[in-house]
Each structure stands twice: as structure tokens, then as C-alpha cells.
């Protein structure tokens with residue numbers, strides 16, 4: 001794991017790191033009954049490898065739509081989306097995903113659920129049969145131990161609490177060491193204490209492997225705790241109206257969240273989103 005001092009703020013590294021994600025004037029229209037529904041309007045953004053980006057904004061502004069564009073689940077109606085320098089449809093970068101509801105397969109053990117991406121994703125799937133009882137099992141156990149689930153690998157999903165399931169969900173999203181991790185309100189259904197525990201766990205996992213992370217959240221403290229950059233979006237049709245670097249040293253702790261500069265940041269974000277909800281956002 002990197003030491004706190006080794007993790008520089010996003011701005012200091014920006015010039016030396018590979019560009020991982022780029023949206024160029026990406027527009028998304030969904031077919032409507034009479035006219036097309038404009039969900040995302042000419043959105044451009046660039047994210048460097050290893051950034052932890054949080055996206056915040058009013059409900060329905062297009063945050064999940066951006067996630068789906070980057071993950072290749074959706075194509076832009078206009079504009080382009082690049083991942084690791086290639087247009088998304090042609091990309092070969094591994095993507096990990098976690099959503100609000102950890103959809104574990106109930107008939108499989110937690111370990112088998114965590115190992116699923118290894119069974120499905122190239123290049124692991126070619127060697128899955130040979131390694132599932134040795135190397136891959138060890139890898140799953142090591143990850144489960146990191147998130148505090150040592151000894152729970154043989155349990156079935158229904159035997160775990162919501163917070164434990166979300167820990168296992170993070171393991172499953174990371175088991176194949178993806179370069180990109182897409183998180184759509186992963187802790188939204190959890191109580192505040194469990195959520196805060198998971199912030200620290202996710203921070204440690206990110207500092208370990210340093211994937212590029214996109215996190216969609218409505219929790220501004222969560223965004224400020226975890227992210228290196230926070231993108232604020234306008235009300236629908238969404239555009240990025242604010243791009244804030246978050247320079248707090250790592251590892252951040254709950255004490256960080258009581259510092260003046262932390263509360264000042266979350267207060268600023270709240271005001272920006274309130275203005276966007278009233279249609280008074282800082283749109284260019």
C-alpha cells in the first residue's frame with residue numbers, strides 16, 4: 001500500500017499521467033414518444049489514470065448516463081468517448097462495477113460470487129478452471145480479508161448484512177484488477193456508520209491498486225472524503241459546471257471530515273447543487 005505522503009493531489013500528477021477517460025462533446029438523447037429526450041448535453045471532460053472522480057448533481061442530471069458511456073453500456077448520440085486513448089467500443093481496458101444493490105447470485109458462496117469476473121473476463125477466463133481452487137481462490141480470500149470479511153468466503157449471500165454484502169461487492173468489482181472502477185451510489189442504501197466504514201475500506205483499496213474511479217453519489221461528504229476531483233453537474237440536460245480538486249492528504253480519516261476546509265468544500269458543493277436545482281447553475 002502507498003504511504004500517505006506518496007499520494008499526491010490530482011493536480012500535481014496531472015501532467016505526467018496517462019489520460020484514461022475523455023468525453024468530447026458527448027450528447028445523449030433517449031427516444032421519446034414525440035420528441036427525443038435530451039439527457040446529456042455536449043459534455044466534455046478528461047480524467048487521468050489513477051484519478052478518483054466523484055460526480056455530484058441534481059437527481060436526473062445525467063450522472064449515471066456518463067458512467068454508462070464510459071463503461072461502454074451506452075453509445076453517445078453525438079460526440080465521442082475515449083477510454084485509454086481508444087473509442088469506447090474498441091477499448092480493451094478492464095472495467096469493474098458496483099451499484100447500490102449488490103446483486104450476488106444466491107446459490108453461490110461469497111467467494112464464488114467474488115470470483116465471478118475471473119470466470120467471465122479475459123484474460124482470466126482462459127485459466128479459470130485450472131486456477132479456481134488455488135491462485136484465484138487465494139486472491140479472493142486476500143481481498144475478502146482486506147475488507148474485513150476473512151472467514152466469510154463460504155457463507156451464502158443471505159447470511160451477510162447489507163454492509164458486508166457491499167464489502168463483498170467491492171471485492172467482486174476489483175478481483176480482476178480493472179483499470180477503471182465504476183461505482184453508482186454503492187453505499188446509498190447503507191446506514192451512516194456502515195457507509196463511513198466503507199469509505200475507509202474503499203480508500204484503502206484505491207490507494208493499493210490505484211484504478212481510475214468514477215463514483216456517482218448524492219452524499220457530498222462521501223465525495224469530499226474519497227475523491228481527488230469532484231465534478232458538479234447542472235440540472236438536466238446535464239453538463240459539468242464545476243471541477244474541484246480535493247487536495248486533502250491521504251489516508252483521510254473521519255477526523256478529516258470535521259476540518260474547516262472539508263466542511264467549507266461540502267458547503268460550497270451544496271450551494272452549487274441547490275443553484276443547479278433551481279435552474280440557476282453556473283452554465284456557460
Ligand SMILES: Nc1ncnc2c1ncn2[C@@H]1O[C@H](COP(=O)(O)OP(=O)(O)OP(=O)(O)O)[C@@H](O)[C@H]1O
Pocket residue numbers: 030031037039058059060061062063064065066216236
Ligand atoms: N434508458 C433511458 N430511456 C429514457 N430516459 C432515460 C434512460 N436512462 C435515463 N434516462 C433519463 O435521462 C436522465 C438522466 O438519467 P441518469 O440516470 O443519468 O441521471 P442521474 O443524474 O444518475 O440521476 P439520479 O441522481 O436520480 O440517479 C433522467 O431524466 C432519466 O430519466
